[in-house]
Amino acid sequence: MSEPMALKGAPPRIDEIGDVWVVEIPRFGPEGTHYHTYGMLTPYFRGLGEGHLLATQCVNPRCPIAKGAGEFWLPPRADCPDCHQPMIWGEIQNPAGYIYTYTYVERGGAGLEIPCPYYQIDVKIDGVCTIVKSYLQGRGPIKIGDRVRAAFRTGPHATHTCLDLYWVLD
Numbered sequence: 001m002s003e004p005m006a007l008k009g010a011p012p013r014i015d016e017i018g019d020v021w022v023v024e025i026p027r028f029g030p031e032g033t034h035y036h037t038y039g040m041l042t043p044y045f046r047g048l049g050e051g052h053l054l055a056t057q058c059v060n061p062r063c064p065i066a067k068g069a070g071e072f073w074l075p076p077r078a079d080c081p082d083c084h085q086p087m088i089w090g091e092i093q094n095p096a097g098y099i100y101t102y103t104y105v106e107r108g109g110a111g112l113e114i115p116c117p118y119y120q121i122d123v124k125i126d127g128v129c130t131i132v133k134s135y136l137q138g139r140g141p142i143k144i145g146d147r148v149r150a151a152f153r154t155g156p157h158a159t160h161t162c163l164d165l166y167w168v169l170d
């Protein structure tokens with residue numbers, strides 16, 4: 001597998017408070033540092049940096065929608081939007097899917113870490129009921145419906161953000 005594309009800016013610093021990560025993103029210099037806690041969604045970000053795609057599902061038998069056998073949600077939710085009970089974690093094995101829609105981004109806003117141009121893609125992942133906004137590595141021609149598979153920024157490439165999940169054409 002090829003190396004992940006280089007990103008602009010330094011990766012955020014991570015503080016660990018118990019099991020929870022708090023990221024410190026110096027996106028706009030010392031006066032524009034953004035602090036953000038991942039709270040109960042910390043396992044998702046920890047998983048990305050280790051090459052695993054974790055998602056949540058509702059297994060509450062009283063849930064009016066999931067009825068005890070919910071599909072995976074991504075981005076993950078700590079609690080089910082339908083019954084408000086805690087969801088459980090699971091791993092998407094060999095994550096793959098197809099491009100649901102896309103945008104070719106030629107100019108990004110301030111603070112964007114991904115070098116332009118790039119494809120921002122929405123991915124319908126096999127076995128996941130939601131559609132995930134992410135980005136594609138590669139600038140060749142693409143079309144809606146193209147198959148993609150997940151890739152991860154791990155080890156020294158990890159940013160500890162949602163950028164640690166990206167996609168390559170299958």
Ligand SMILES: [Zn+2]
Binds near residue numbers: 059060080081084
């Ligand atoms: Zn539910």
